[in-house]
Amino acid sequence: MNARGAKKGKGKVKSKGKGKKGSEPEEDEPEAKSDDESPESEEEDPPKTEEDRRWALRELSHELRALAKELGGRIRSMRFFECVREFQREDIVVTRDCPACGRKGVPLNELSILSSCGHVGCTPCVRAQAANELCIKHPHDCKIGANPLFVVPGDILGKDRSADGQGRHWGQKLEDIMALIQYVSDWPLIYCR
Helix, strand or coil: CCCCCCCCCCCCEEECCCCCCCCCEEECCCCCCCHHHCHHHHCCCCCCCHHHHHHHHHHHHHHHHHHHHHHHHHHHHHHHHHHHHHHHCCCCCCEECCCCCCCCCEEHHHEEEECCCCCEEEHHHHHHHHHCCCCCCCCCCCCCCCCHHHEEEHHHCCCCCHHHHCCCCCCHHHHHHHHHHHCCCCCCCCCCC
16 A cells, blocks of 8 residues: 555566466566556645645746746757758748848848857847847847857858759768769779778
């Protein structure tokens, strides 16, 4: 019996064989749990006193706060990666408006992304805000701290190549070697480590 007075079913002990003496016992499948022994009821009884209710509410609010923090971090990460992928696309022309200075249609080579939250603005504004440890959208939407190391210029991200989308991309070094080999008349010997 546990503290609540309910029996815990650990399973029956059976002997091997057909009742032979000296055989070793073996554990059988655990018995089906009754409603009062379900995993939900294994937690705790509902709080009875006001102090118990406050404590339970405090614990739930801690758990909820941790989950909200995790969700916020994941949303910021997703925003950053979506922005990077958009900047790397070759089939579209990327322009954005800067939330700090108000410039409209800033081209990709003048944009930067904050890796801490994924917000985008013109490079001088993003660097200035990051030097003050603020996001480019700080006064309005984002209260995440930034750092000058978190500034990722949009023009260094590169572009997707057509081979990437077709499943034939084996890495830039291998593709460059293959391009060189195609123009050699003799059989080349390649050493790799």
